[in-house]
Amino acid sequence: METQPALFERVQAAVSERLADLAARVSALDDRALNSRGGQRIARALTLIEQVLGDEDEDEYVANAALPREENESEELGLHGVRTALAATVASMRQRQQEQRHLHQLTIGKLEAVAQTCVGQRKQLDDVNKAVSHLRDQNRKLGEENDRLRHQVADLESQVAQNEVAVHAMSSAVSGLEGWINNPPSLYRPHSATQTPTPRKGRIVMRGQGRFRGRYFVDDPNGEVVLGASDATSETREFHDGVKSWLKGFRDVDWGEFETVSAT
Secondary structure, eight states: OOOHHHHHHHHHHHHHHHHHHHHHHHHHSOTTOOSHHHHHHHHHHHHHHHHHHHHHHHHHHHHHHHSOHHHHHHHHHHHHHHHHHHHHHHHHHHHHHHHHHHHHHHHHHHHHHHHHHHHHHHHHHHHHHHHHHHHHHHHHHHHHHHHHHHHHHHHHHHHHHHHHHHHHHHHHHHHHHHHHHHSOOTTTSOOOSSSOOOOOEEEEEEEOSGGGOEEEEEEOTTOSEEOOHHHHHHHHHHHHHHHHHHHHHHHHHHHHHHHHHHHO
16 A cells, blocks of 8 residues: 555646646647637647646545645645646636637638629729720721821822922923913014014925825015915914913912912
């Protein structure tokens, strides 16, 4: 049969060993763990501590029955302090576990809201990408149309430049013709009404070959044949008036084009 001190030491060693094991397990736990595995470990540790506290009452009763009264009171005070500390630790860990569950639920709610926001933003992003793709296609088509119009404008500018060169050339020719009409040679100059026309002297001869053979009028200083000078002067005046009318019409058209270009 074991003596009382040996029995007390065995009981105290068993309690200390279990308390040390519990302290090691509790210290290894992460108070901020939010996953299911961490929560299960915390629950098992708390349950184990509560079991130790329950078993401690039985061990204390056995030890108190075997120890003297004075030693019993001192050991009872020590064990009571340990029980009080463990009870406070268990209550604190229970509270932390509830707080962690609450934080976990809040985090899940916030993550679900963030997920819904991400889904909505994803749809908006898809719509924006479609709009950007459509705008890129339109921009490409407008660029092609712009290039085509540039080529057309370049061709039209080339044609306008050629037409301007032709108009300037014709205007120069018309200016020369107009100067010649305004200052005709003395042969085609119209006679005044008071001046008696001098008849031209000439003769008709046969010249040419083939279909170009015919009667031609030539000047004759001897004066064998005299053609009607009044008829020749009238025809010359009519020709002169016709050319002047044509020149006036050309100048009117040219001046109208100049006013149109100036207005634009």
